[in-house]
Amino acid sequence: MFNADSIDIAFTYSLFFWGFALFVAAVFTYLAYRIVNPPLPKFRKGILIALRFIGFLAIVIMLLEPVIKWVNTREVQPRIAILWDSSKSMSLEDRSGDRRIVISELRDSDAIKEILRDYPADQFSFSDSLAPLENLLTLDGEQTATGQALMDLRSTYAEGDPLGAVILISDGQANYGADPVGVAYRMDVPIFTVGIGDPTPPKDITLRKLAAQKVAYVDREFPIIAGISAYGYGSTETTALLFANGIKLDEKRIALPDQGEIIDVTFDVVPDSEGVVTYRVSVPALDGELTADNNARSTRVEILPSKKKILVIGPHPNWEITFLLRALRTDPDLDVLTAFFGKSVLAGDVRIPTSLAEFQEFDAVYAVGCVKEMSANNIDIALLDYLNDGGGAAIHLLGDANLGATTTWDKIFPFIYSSGSHVWTRDQFVPELTVEGLVHPITRLSDDIPRPADAFAKLPPLSGFAMVTGNATGATALLSHPRLSEVSILAIREIGPGRMLFINGAGLWRWAFVPAGFGGDVSTYRALMLGSAAWLLAAGQGDAFIIETDLPVYRSGEEVIISARLRDEANQPLSGAEISTTIFNTESDSDAVSDTFNLVLEERTGGIYTTRLPSIGIGNWRISAVAELEEQELARAGANFLVEPYSLEMENVRLNENALRNISEITGGAYFRAGDIDSLVGKIRIKPLLRRDENERGFWDNPILLIIFVLALCGEWIIRKRSDLP
Known part of the structure; x- marks a missing residue:
């Protein structure tokens, strides 16, 4: 403290107040000893006055609660963090050599040893998470989360000695978590990147995708489509094999692409029994192939006993019904029929069901924009009976002016509303996935859409919704309004053994029309509709x-x-x-x-x-x-x-130099190949920083003050007794 750059004393209470109190104490002390009996010599009287004043002074100081603050300035050498990629791709051998050997040589290189000698440094390994590096660097991580590792590094050095630079040693491939290039913009220290591996694609065969419907039917043919890509094999012919629960079903001769293109290989499958079947497509490993881990993919399909009948009801044909029919009819195992509230006796494929027996002819029912018509014809009562009997129904609201608040609809709808509270609101919005929607099979979409939240965010906006007051008991919202979380846009509810799905939004057909019109992908809309059908068809099979x-x-x-x-x-x-x-x-x-x-x-x-x-x-x-x-x-x-x-880790294993260069350029570092590691040392210039350490210590509760007070009090008492004073 006495070598501090500055020292300051602060008091909790006003110095003026306590100065006045000290002045009063001094006057009182003086007057107390101004006249004494018996009279005392001036010297002894002065000692008594001084001792009493010292006692008062100690009390005043304790009551003032003084705090001593001092600042020390010291030089601190920022630390260097060395990050070693420990994912499985770092264990491969490509045209640049065996990556294990390259990493071992880097760890023993003069450059790394010089950095560890000249700077305070910490070493970490990372794959799906960041961890302090032990002596043994295991290269077995199934993911590479470079962005997350950099964010964790920032948190590690948020306190303590500052971070001066980062050395990132990797192949540059990140397949999990935050984008490392985006994270680099938030780093305030230079990142020097060291690339390991060959930037040219290795010889490899990859089964990029395996597409199949979630539900199929006995004795009904359905396709399984495998997307296969390859590098470095020219037009080499090989065989694609299909297995069902480990038993070979089919094989096809294919000519491999050469530059990473994807070719689709279709297997037509006719299941002969019901149950859940695991289908697997594989391609044998070829000479010189980097890894065989990505030569096969699997999927599971539920095989049901017969084709399912779905009825779509509406006031009349419209865009919503048109695109709904297109999506549902892409599944050849669904028999989709229509019924409309038309003037003729028969509008659509069949008549509108009006009783439980007529509804029971169908495995699921979609009612699109016809709540009022169903109420007017008492069809809502038959629909409720159908749900209680184990049926599956979907209601799509399209802006009905009045829901017709009835006891029947109260028991069906998954939201809460009162008579007159329902207001159709025109609004441009894109709904968001709820927590439940992230995991539910309807909104989880399909295997071909790995990030459903991103897929929904890219869809065109809806044009309106019903302003309701919350969800009914037992209802679960899967999609909600982005600004009004209490308003469900897609919700589900189980009613007895039956299942009900509700879509609260007009313009859903744009999710299919707009992407198709601009050459885009309608897979999100199709997967949502087919997923809803699969969920409704499972009604009556639910467990507690x-x-x-x-x-x-x-x-x-x-x-x-x-x-x-x-x-x-x-x-x-x-x-x-x-x-x-x-x-x-x-x-x-x-x-x-x-x-x-x-x-x-x-x-x-x-x-x-x-x-x-x-x-x-x-x-x-x-x-x-x-x-x-x-x-x-x-x-x-x-x-x-x-x-x-x-493995995600083996999907792309070439050296990604662009990513590593971008990370280093954004942060003011530099990129090096593994063979140029010796040049790294000369690029690191980290100057010591001046760090101000602010300290404070409370003095009011220091035992020295109490000791002074007691000594002054005892000294005064002893002198008074010796002087025969009372």
Whole structure:
């Protein structure tokens, strides 16, 4: 403290007030000893006055609560963080050599040793997360989250010694988390990047996609389409193989593309029995291929016993119905019929159902913009009976002036409204996924759309919605208004054994028309409509406790989202339960810890529980779940999912020099090839920083003040006694 650059004393209370108090104490002390009996010598009287004043002074100082503040300025050498990419792609061998050997040589290089000698440095490894580097650098990460690693690094050095520079050693491929180039704009230190690998694509065959419908039917043909790409094999011929639950079904000779183009190979499959079937397409590894891990993909299809009938009801043909029919009829296993409230006796393919028996002829019903017409003809009552009998119905509201608040619709609609409260609002908006929508199979869309939230955000805006006051009991919102979260745009509700889906928005047809008109992709709209049909067709099969994953098949390293739905005996969402799960690999022959996980799901909203697994090993996995409430077991449920060898990490393994150059240029660093690592040392110029350390210490509770007060008081008492003073 005494070597500080500056020292200051601050007081909690006003110095004027306490100065006045000290002045009064001094006057009182003087007057107390001005006349004494017996008289005392001036010297002794002066000592008594001084001792009493010192005692008063100690009390005043303690009451003032003084704080001593001082500042020290010191030189600090900023630290260097060295980040080593430990993902699986760093273990490969390509035309640049064996990456393991390159990394080993870099760690033992003179350049790295000189940096560690001349600067305070910390070393980290990263794949899906950042961790301090141990002596052994394991290259087995299933993901590369470079952006997340840089953000975690900023947090690590938010306190303590400052960060002066970052050395990032990687192949530049990032396949998980935040974009590292975007994160680089937020870094305030230079990043020097070192690239490992060959920037030219290696010889490799990749099964980029495997597309199949979620539901198929016995003795009904359906296609499985495999998208295959290749580099470096010219027009080499090979064989694509199709397996069903491990049994070979078909094979096709194909000519491989040479420059990474994707060719589609279609297998026509006719299932002969119902159940869930795992279909797998693979291409044998060829000589010189970088890795065979990405030569196969799998998908799962639920095989149902017969073709399903869907009825679409409307006031008359319109754009919403036209595009809905187009989407549903892309599934050859759906028999989609229409019925309209027309003047003729028969408008559309069939007559409008008016009774439970007539509704029961269909497996699911879509009612598009005809709430008023259904109410006027008492069809809403028959529809409610149909739902209670296990049917599936979708209501699409298109701007009806009045919902016709009836007891029947109150029991059907998934939202709350009162008579006169429903107002149709014209508004341009794009709905957003809710927490439940992120994991529900309807809005999770399909395997070909890996980021549903991004897919919805790119859609054209809707043109209006019904202003309602909230969700009904048991309803779940999957899409909501971006500015009015209480307004559901797509919601679902289970009514007895039946299922109801509600779409609150006009202009949904634009989601198919606009992209198609501009040569875009209508897969989001089609997947949403087909997903809704699959969900409605499962009505009557619901259990009180259901656990499931957002996808049936995952790529190695891909995040797994697990969700559970729990309902009570009245079929209402049950909150406050504890959902514990055991997840184990059914193909494992060992009791290894890595083959078993115990997780507790977190409740997101009423009756909905979720958790996430950032990555999990390859194999067939089984989820065994138990629901408990107040230590009483309620129900058990299970689910299966598959993690295939195809890895996100191995999808693109060439050296991405552009990304590494961009990161270094944005931050003021520089890019180097691994062989030029010796040039790195001369580029690092980190000057010491002056750091101001501000310190403070309270003095009012210092024991020295108490000791002074006691000594002054005792000294005065002793002198008074010796002087025969009372």
